[in-house]
Amino acid sequence: MFEAKVASAVILKKIIDSIRDLVSDVNLDITSEGIGLQAMDSSHVALVSLTLHQKGFSEYNLEKPVTIGISVSNLAKVMKLASNDDEITLGLAEEPSHLKVVFMNKKQEKRTQFDLNLLTLDSEHLGIPDTNYTSEIMMNSFEFSKLIKELNTLCDTVTIETTIEYVRFSLESDVGIGNIQIQTSEPAEKKEDAADDPKEDTPVIQSFALKYLNMFNKASCLSNSVKLMMAAETPLVVEFEIEDIGELKYYLAPKINNDAPQ
Amino acid sequence: MFEAKVASAVILKKIIDSIRDLVSDVNLDITSEGIGLQAMDSSHVALVSLTLHQKGFSEYNLEKPVTIGISVSNLAKVMKLASNDDEITLGLAEEPSHLKVVFMNKKQEKRTQFDLNLLTLDSEHLGIPDTNYTSEIMMNSFEFSKLIKELNTLCDTVTIETTIEYVRFSLESDVGIGNIQIQTSEPAEKKEDAADDPKEDTPVIQSFALKYLNMFNKASCLSNSVKLMMAAETPLVVEFEIEDIGELKYYLAPKINNDAPQ
């Protein structure tokens, strides 16, 4: 048996909209620590990792850990029945055949219940290795989203290069060649520390498919900032903190080097 | 000969947009009481009934009653030539071949005239019987519109159940099963009377095609509230009052019972 409440539907609606274009049927892992989801897109190039911490729920009661399979696009349709400030209750019976989703509006006069059919899915054990990322960049999420969207109209691949002073996005296509260079604005004291910090001393340069980065953009409504984490020969991590409840990370494998612009 | 004026184009524009998806060629019945329209959709499942009262027009001169056939979608295109606060004059000559539509803007410096060709249509005598509706529900029209739109993404059929305390919309599909229950908020004195009023004592439960209900939604811009009227084995009435001038009613035949969720 499981029951959990979220005070306001809007965050869950945005989270589900952020992943529905990338993954279709997924397993949710419900444990005493919270709800987790890890799934690869159908081409196995990108990975979505969502963590919702137990402490982010207003109520959270779980007897024993359980994994349930759901259709993300069906859940997204159900979530649209909620008004943004409805309270949401999620529930599972013993041996559940469905996820019970209840929305109650503020005035307590409108109650929506939907029993979403569960799916039986192979569980993928994805095992994301702990990585020592040599480069971490914070950007305004709206600016990142707009940048990726416009680059995607110009070409297929972007090369991201980070140094201690800037991050540079480069592209090359039959339209021409170009780059966008953004100074990284660290607080002064962090800059002094940087000499001791191997993370910020190692420039990284890697190329990625813009199509996937553009799909990650849906999550820019979840947070004002986005963190890009890179290391050589390692997938890029695009991370959005979700206030008070958890985080949504996208992993994207780099393109092999001979695709990159010079 | 006929001539009638409406002080502001915006209402007529909205009315015509509200019916253009449902009916194409229709007869307008112009009498000393006003302008009326009754038409079935092409599949003969839904019926539109529009009444514009003579007293809602700023001028209204008619020699003798007349029925004219028009193309709703062509009239909608002509209406788009009007600015929202233009004054509209409708006119018919003796033995008319066209409906003369004139828009004059407030500053009296822009005058648009369009002579819309008339059509010769078989006149359907639809004969809507007077029905004693056992259930009448008022809802916020925006909320009703949003609800129907979202349900329509989840399944084809909704079952509507009304009791003295609530109205409940239920659905069942391969996504799962669900319902939305809304308390009916009657003023206290009306509730006391209710015991004497057979209307509010008889629960009704019937199923309807969401596709049509969703087409009625266009009219939600005409009024802040919508009235649902039901009785057993009788078409649902979805009624929008149009301030100062009339009302727009949609009738929708129920689905046969074995389609309904349990």
Place this chain on the structure above:
Amino acid sequence: MFEAKVASAVILKKIIDSIRDLVSDVNLDITSEGIGLQAMDSSHVALVSLTLHQKGFSEYNLEKPVTIGISVSNLAKVMKLASNDDEITLGLAEEPSHLKVVFMNKKQEKRTQFDLNLLTLDSEHLGIPDTNYTSEIMMNSFEFSKLIKELNTLCDTVTIETTIEYVRFSLESDVGIGNIQIQTSEPAEKKEDAADDPKEDTPVIQSFALKYLNMFNKASCLSNSVKLMMAAETPLVVEFEIEDIGELKYYLAPKINNDAPQ
């Protein structure tokens, strides 16, 4: 060698969006007086003429006049990388193979550079003859844009008739016939002069393809007013002044007379 700066990207973005639907590959003529562009649409019915005066640029350095070929749609995609208030620098090397476009944001921390590949195009010498237009009408550009858009849903051709007192747009289709008549509001002193001015004494009536007029509408965001200039058996000129920097003119050949409504 050429380098020119514009203080704010938004005007250039709007200009390029205003012509991209009409012309694809064009020559830019860069002289000491400014940047000019003249190009016909692929069906050779409409002509675009853009003039950006040298004094409208915050910097403008040119060694010797040069003509370069560019893809308008590719330039439009590149311009989307700019924020509206970015400063733009355009640059050409000696014997250039590309147009260097640099955007710098206000805070000077984001720099975008794109080297747009140049095209080798046949240069068309279009030679627009000096015409004594017998009719000049100023209209609100938004109102003109809305009018043309709505007429375009009703038919293919509009007949424009100008007199000293009004401009009238007429149409005829199987939907019906109609016209929009707008009084021309000249300042009083101009009206007195009019008796001496042959321009305003000669009514003009000509028919035009709405499809093209509708493509000119994109430019209505460049200026609050639009000037229509007509003379018998001469292309219509639809002119938008672009504040502080230049003007954009569209020329449209009239339809032959037997297409016009009576």
